Amino acid sequence: MLGAIGLDARQESAYRALVALGAAEAADLAHRLALPEPDTERALRQLEHQGLVARSSACRGRWVAAPPGVALGALLTRQRHELERAELAAAVLAEGYRAEAAAGAGSAAHDLVEVVTGASAVAHRCLQLRLGAAEEVCALVTGRPVAAPGLDDEAAEKTAGRGAPYRVVVERRVLSLPGGTAGVSAALGGDVQVRTVERVPAELVIADRGPAMVPLTGRGAEPAALVVHASGLLESLSGLFEAVWREALPLRLGAHGMPEEGRAPGPDAVDLEILSLLLAGLTDASVAKQLDLGLRTVQRRVKGLMELAGVTTRLQLGWHAYRRGWVARELRE
CATH class of the missing domain: 1.10.10.10 (Winged helix-like DNA-binding domain superfamily/Winged helix DNA-binding domain)
Structure with missing residues (x-):
């Protein structure tokens, strides 16, 4: 839970235990956490560096927890400032990228597409597209998606309440799967329009009219996907989605x-x-x-x-x- 402010699992466990005890020696804390004493010492030194614990001045070898309201509040404030700077840097980079894409009509073909291989890499890249969209995410989803937006619990948790509105077209057989309609609604959140057709021509995800993601391999092979940036191919994929969307039947x-x-x-x-x-x-x-x-x-x-x-x-x-x-x-x- 405290990983968002830079603590790993071992550091968080040590800090929580020390807060509960008030103060403890490293050996006692290591026994309580079922960790080797050197690892516990290392975690305490790292927590000390972050201002979450301190060495006791009254008893040599004892560690004291800093008040969570003060210590964690300071870390949260620092984290917010770092996020604000990261957002500013991302905005500057995004503006530079858009300017380069607009001026790069003569870019090499390999700069317009990227190949992503491996199940985890494909899922991560797809999640990146979904979370990074500001205006709209468009998707075509088959009954057994390879690279389309994952309608799974992990993706639903990460995207809950975040991101842009969705327009999604699903194959009719998705509605016959156990929990099919509930899965679509839960995974994509409240701001989503869903339509259905008998058969989706291809799996597809488009974030803010580009980039787009399409699968390269069939089932049984190692998952791979093609990420398409600004190009004639991207325009064709966008046109494909809009054509399917117009003919699809709305679902409530x-x-x-x-x-x-x-x-x-x-x-x-x-x-x-x-x-x-x-x-x-x-x-x-x-x-x-x-x-x-x-x-x-x-x-x-x-x-x-x-x-x-x-x-x-x-x-x-x-x-x-x-x-x-x-x-x-x-x-x-």
Whole structure:
């Protein structure tokens, strides 16, 4: 937890133990932490350098913890100042990079692309693109992504509440996977528009209209991806995403709960999620599984929607849903 201010696990454990004890000798602390005494001594000296512990003036060989509110507050302040300087340096470098890219129409081809190999390197680079985007992240996601944005717990934790809005197109089979819709919504956060098509032509991630990331290898081989910078290829990839996005069917992903009291009669959030998934091609049973609802609940709600729309078939319900704006296909320019 204190790694953000420069402490490793051993230093943090030593400091926490010393705070709990108030003061202790290195040997006692080493026994408490189940660490070799030389390693504990080294950690204490490093903590002393950071102002978190001090040698006792009353008893030789004893170490005393500095008050956390004062000592950690000073480190946090220093860390904030260092982050501000790093942000300023990053902004200067980014401006220089954009200027060079704009003037570099004659750059060598190898400067416009980079190859990333290895599962961890691909995942890290993709996460970099997602976290570094300021305006928008666009992505095409297949049922079993190789290099598209990882819809996993680790990526979700790192990007929670951070980064730019998302526009994502997923293959229909993603919606049939266990927790498919919940996984997309949780991994990408609240500011996300999701659409679905029968088949995505290629995996793709584009951050702020560039760079873009596409996979190079198929499943079974070592993961690799191509990162494309400003070029005609990047423009083509952006055009591909926009073409797929225009033809994709919108999905409503959100927290399905009870309708608000006192609101005007009409479909609530759960109704709209059910309707969205049905229009995407899922069966009643699949919708019930995705939304953690009973099959009879889904069927009852669909019947209620048909009565609300004044129709007798599901085909008519789909047409009325578009006509009434229940599943609007709004495009973001």
